[in-house]
Amino acid sequence: MLRKRRLGRTGLMVTELGLGAMDTPQSDQGADTLRAALDAGIDFVDTARDYEGSEFLIGQVTRERGGKQFHVASKTFRHSMDGSQRDVDRSLSILGVPSIDLYQLHDISTEDAWRAATGDEGALEGLRIAQYRGLVGHIGLSTHSLDVGREAVLSGMFDTVMLEYSAFYPHSAPLIELAAEHDVGVIVMRPLGGSGRTSVIRAAVEEDRAGALTPANLLRYVLSHSGASVVIPGARYPSRIHDNVAVASHYTPMDAAEQRELERQAAALY
Ligand SMILES: NC(=O)c1ccc[n+]([C@@H]2O[C@H](COP(=O)([O-])OP(=O)(O)OC[C@H]3O[C@@H](n4cnc5c(N)ncnc54)[C@H](OP(=O)(O)O)[C@@H]3O)[C@@H](O)[C@H]2O)c1
Numbered sequence: 001m002l003r004k005r006r007l008g009r010t011g012l013m014v015t016e017l018g019l020g021a022m023d024t025p026q027s028d029q030g031a032d033t034l035r036a037a038l039d040a041g042i043d044f045v046d047t048a049r050d051y052e053g054s055e056f057l058i059g060q061v062t063r064e065r066g067g068k069q070f071h072v073a074s075k076t077f078r079h080s081m082d083g084s085q086r087d088v089d090r091s092l093s094i095l096g097v098p099s100i101d102l103y104q105l106h107d108i109s110t111e112d113a114w115r116a117a118t119g120d121e122g123a124l125e126g127l128r129i130a131q132y133r134g135l136v137g138h139i140g141l142s143t144h145s146l147d148v149g150r151e152a153v154l155s156g157m158f159d160t161v162m163l164e165y166s167a168f169y170p171h172s173a174p175l176i177e178l179a180a181e182h183d184v185g186v187i188v189m190r191p192l193g194g195s196g197r198t199s200v201i202r203a204a205v206e207e208d209r210a211g212a213l214t215p216a217n218l219l220r221y222v223l224s225h226s227g228a229s230v231v232i233p234g235a236r237y238p239s240r241i242h243d244n245v246a247v248a249s250h251y252t253p254m255d256a257a258e259q260r261e262l263e264r265q266a267a268a269l270y
Pocket residue numbers: 019020021022023046047106107142143162188189190191192193194195196198199202215216232233234235236237239240241243244
């Protein structure tokens with residue numbers, strides 16, 4: 001049984017294991033992967049306007065189920081007020097839903113992008129208008145910069161932040177704590193270190209030389225941070241969903257020594 005956590009000030013209760021649907025459409029088992037996730041009780045799916053085919057796939061599976069019984073988070077890469085509103089409209093029609101639970105500014109990772117998207121007539125203003133019109137429930141930001149992430153948390157303008165965090169990239173831990181203090185929901189992207197690393201790790205597991213550095217332990221590492229609201233491993237195959245659900249349903253949190261050891265093995269992968 002998957003446990004739920006509160007997604008910060010959105011107040012939404014979401015399964016701590018979500019699905020990152022960026023690459024899900026890039027396989028002939030993409031629809032089955034999404035179906036497997038929903039059947040297993042995963043109720044948070046992350047997508048974006050710019051993830052090719054991802055919103056379309058989610059819309060297709062939503063329609064075949066007669067409606068949406070899970071939370072969807074999408075994103076806009078646009079930095080202008082008009083651009084973000086156009087993206088929301090496009091997402092709504094492709095997803096086939098009347099409103100989207102969470103809409104995020106996508107990859108705001110430089111000061112210039114932050115200023116453009118949050119300034120006058122920027123994308124944030126467009127999302128606020130969409131929210132006022134009832135088209136968007138909550139507003140978030142995704143970033144690859146710890147500085148921008150910190151600015152977003154402290155600004156009070158965002159309900160959630162999406163950050164990279166994993167045994168390969170432990171540096172976000174203090175920012176996750178800061179977000180929790182400010183009641184900002186934290187969505188953890190790339191929790192397994194990304195597809196390049198995971199394919200190397202899968203080969204090592206098959207050859208019985210992976211040590212502690214397994215997908216299961218990488219997932220446990222991230223789930224062990226109580227400030228993370230939802231962890232969204234990417235998946236293109238149903239078997240990944242089954243494996244991740246098995247871990248998230250039964251894990252015991254890692255202690256600090258186990259975490260440091262996993263970070264050490266992660267740093268030595270390449
Ligand atoms: N906002 C941003 O700028 C941004 C950037 C990057 C990612 N993201 C979000 O974060 C999500 C996850 O990131 P990501 O996909 O780059 O990295 P990730 O979740 O760390 O890794 C995904 C890789 O892990 C593999 N995998 C998943 N579960 C596995 C398991 N149990 N055993 C073995 N391999 C497993 C997947 O394999 P298969 O694909 O072969 O199934 C895929 O190759 C994305 O889908 C997206 O929603 C956001």
